[in-house]
Amino acid sequence: MSNRKYSIGVDFGTESGRAVLVDVADGREVASEVFPYTHGVIDEQLPLSGAKIELEPDWALQDPEDYLRTFQKTIPGVLKQSGVSPEDVIGIGIDFTACTMLPTKLDGTPLCLVPEFRRNPHAWVKLWKHHAAQPEADRINDTARKMNQPWLDRYGGKISSEWFFSKVLQILDEAPEVYAAADRMIEAADWVVWQLTGIETRNSCTAGYKAIWSKKTGFPEKAYFGALDPRLADVVETKMSRNILPVGQKAGGLTEQAASWTGLKTGTAVAIANVDAHVAVPAATVTQTGQMVMIMGTSICHMVLGDEEHIVPGMCGYVEDGIIPGFFGYEAGQSCVGDHFAWFVENCVPAAYQKEAAQQGKDIHQLLEEKASRLKPGESGLVALDWWNGNRSVLVDVDLTGLLIGATLATKAEEIYRALIEATAYGTRVIVETFEKNGVPIRELVACGGLPEKNPLLMQIYSDVTGKPIKVSASNQTPALGSAMFGAVAAGRKAGGYDDIFEAARQMAHLKDNVYRPIADHQVIYDELFAEYLQLHDFFGRGGNDVMKRLKKLRARQREADVLVV
């Protein structure tokens, strides 16, 4: 046992789980270990020997045993790597993708591990990107509008097919026997904490953002659930728990079994579960109002803390205590950012550029960034609408599609690449301005995730376009760091941790020295270009011409015809 104390954060991603062992004193990341899930994302057939159970399109499942394997592989791994004694590990926190959920028995046994249900896909974990519950989401929204449900406004007027009750209702619709056999419907985040502690808890973050819960009014009323389906009327009483704990609390201590899985001490403090994007906020040093955290990867999550409750149109949701206790946590998002550039590189970059990159020993993204850096704002003559994957905020419309305007015979790949970056920056500016107009002030931006380090041009453009300074998290694994911070808070000051997340963030979270600041010359041009973007955004996004939706419908019709022919 040494003077130094450590905490472990475990970040459950889409393809793998990652543990990071962190020094509680200063947040130094001492060791990290990744476990790629044995069965990854299950989207074709169930991983069963001797039975071929195929999945329909848009399904995405996981194996709950992969989560336990993550604990068993990564925690012993970081202990071994670091040489840290289990005595000195004071707490564990976890964060998860969401809404990722599963049906279980009363003791927590996943239904997919019960032989009777093993071959039923509805008994497995439904991953966040399981998109087959759209009809149920439509029903949830229609019924809510008809019954004038007050909570609908908190979610930008629309509940997503990815969220908790869409998935529960799909189970009820398509596998009523699974629904009936399930004693619990639970977020995987809460389920893994249950497995560690032996205690069933529910966290305020997923409950608020994904399961229509609020601190003031709880879940939707029984009459509403009954209107969706009479069998669903008592879903909260019979399948869930009204006992929602705010993030930052302790869920319990490690059971003997969990201690044996991990090599940690029995009773080690475990924090209430959390969500990857949300736990990144304090890890990016943000525990106050006025700063917007952008978690920038394939998509962007925008997280803001507010003192007051405001209805901000078109965001993903806001939850009291949802990110940091004592604040309203607002969440918005853009569904196509890193994915956009990946699509462009795969589908639109000519062979000559690939060759040039190879000759110079560069990544193609790097070459494009260099070429695009040499352009001035406005020099490409291009403006794009960044809707290649629909628009999450502020239009909340998955049926919108991409638009590129201004191309000529002189247009080069790097010009289109830059226009796509700019388009995503305009999208962020729309979100920032919508927050500001609705009473949630934003003074500066704090970025984390994979993109900021890879693409300084993009960061500068975001600063030029929004007119805000952008700071960057020092950690490149903010979710795991954030979870470790919550682990240290669960342990508490007496055990060598902290009494609250504010103190933990002050000590353990850091920013890079380099700050991106708007360049005045660029801002002037980008103001002009943003005005063009906004005009197109409102025209195509708010009903001026619904051509995108009509084209998408026609496309679906013609693809369907294809399938019928085949």
Place this chain on the structure above:
Amino acid sequence: MSNRKYSIGVDFGTESGRAVLVDVADGREVASEVFPYTHGVIDEQLPLSGAKIELEPDWALQDPEDYLRTFQKTIPGVLKQSGVSPEDVIGIGIDFTACTMLPTKLDGTPLCLVPEFRRNPHAWVKLWKHHAAQPEADRINDTARKMNQPWLDRYGGKISSEWFFSKVLQILDEAPEVYAAADRMIEAADWVVWQLTGIETRNSCTAGYKAIWSKKTGFPEKAYFGALDPRLADVVETKMSRNILPVGQKAGGLTEQAASWTGLKTGTAVAIANVDAHVAVPAATVTQTGQMVMIMGTSICHMVLGDEEHIVPGMCGYVEDGIIPGFFGYEAGQSCVGDHFAWFVENCVPAAYQKEAAQQGKDIHQLLEEKASRLKPGESGLVALDWWNGNRSVLVDVDLTGLLIGATLATKAEEIYRALIEATAYGTRVIVETFEKNGVPIRELVACGGLPEKNPLLMQIYSDVTGKPIKVSASNQTPALGSAMFGAVAAGRKAGGYDDIFEAARQMAHLKDNVYRPIADHQVIYDELFAEYLQLHDFFGRGGNDVMKRLKKLRARQREADVLVV
């Protein structure tokens, strides 16, 4: 001397000249020979040894001696290849790019061959795509509108910077000494005929389409030219000729000198000069109303014959006797067709496709066409506006730019490729419908040029989109064939030729057997998509949102700033 008689057509293109020796009886193309111009397109500096005279941006000149070299190289070439005796060659016709013009002395000597003016770029031939006379074109149009000039309507309301008086006025503005020294300002088409025959003639085609002449009212009035510049008031009297001859007439016979250049007999009949696109019409069998000829290459020229005079908004112009004597010849155009696909292949097709094409031993266009053929109409979910190089007809606006709408993360290169083809087809349909709405009926389309043979998918799409059958010219060098037909008419029936172009077309012009016909299932979908195109076309092209023009201006501003910095 044999029973068979032959005619030679010489087609002066942008980079080279081509002679084709044709059997007068049936139009069989017996031999052809190409001469790449020694100095090609002169757009950087004058081809002078010992002097470096650089050209400004947008300039494009040619060397008139390259035209004489074309006669000297290609006509002896086809005679040799074919073994045909000069005795049996009864006529020559020529066609040229237009407006390609030059200043000369009274005897036809180009000013650029006069030592005093050799270093003055304005003394050289201005090629059709010399685009530096835009300020002069603007003045021509402004003054015409102010003076309410009736001829403006014949040209879709706008005179192009490429046309005759824009170029003449630029010479006067920038090199008044060249203007003063020029006894003649003349189309290169007429100049080469002058060199062959020793007689100065002017053809009704270039006069009408490029120099604001009409059979009924002649050139614009003196007062108008005087308003542009007092020194220009007597331009027609002093620098031109009011003696305009309709196409189909004989200009004269070969001089002894021209006979020695070509190896033909002195006195061989030479036809009045013509323009490449226009001469292709009878070569594509069309000598009557109701058929639209599409000359399809980098761009499309649309040519229609009409019995009556109609103002059709947004076309390039119409000229009585301009294509076929006795008809009004209407011309419209799309400025970006083959160029569009070339741009796409060069700038947007991923390396993987280039690799796949190479592995299969295919041209990349061929691979894209195959992949695009497998898509159904509407299946891509994309619609484009084909304005990558502005819009010639019917909007007559070079400041419009390209638009692509409907892209998603699943969009593939072949889908964009097909969308661009479809966009050009919608553009043609707009032209067809504009003709029809304004009293010029179009029953069917006849295609010639490079594209129809290369891209059957494109031809089918044009038929599906327009709802018209499309026939294809049997010749793949229709301009040269057309010129040879006019050569046979210049020779006349007594010499073994024909008395008019109608008879010549019946005997010498042919179509392929294969006719593209609209597929009913496709037409229904394309009607839907065309409605979307038209809505976007009118919104962005007729002032709904002038974003394209604003972006283009900003682009120019930012590029200029670039130049200043450098």
